[in-house]
Amino acid sequence: MNIDVKGVHVEITDKMREYIDKKLHRLDFVSEHIIDLLLFVSQEKSQYRMEANINFRWGNSNHVQVKSYDVFEGIDALFDKLELKVIKEKKKIQDHKGHESVRSTEAETPES
DSSP states (O other), rough: OOOEEEEEEEOHHHHHHHHHHHGGGGGGTTTTTTEEEEOOOOOOEEEEEEEEEEETTTSSSEEEEESSSSSHHHHHHHHHHHHHHHHHHHHHHHHHTOOOHHHHHHHHSOOO
């Protein structure tokens, strides 16, 4: 997984980069499915805007955006949204390809 962090009108400090690296562990369960993760941090007046573009191995890409007055709270919110987006995308692909674990759990549920 290629990770690129850029600042627009904001300098990405070492503390911010370490915080982002710490949060990246939340996406370890899908790291083999993600080709690129591009993170942008920009500042507009007193508010920060965090954006992320995710490019998946199967050709799909997603965009997530969060605005916050605190850069670290914004990074938290961004990774919350990223995690939900990645889970949804992975589930979509598993359902489409007929992942074995998905089929086995469907077969075990009793019908009423």
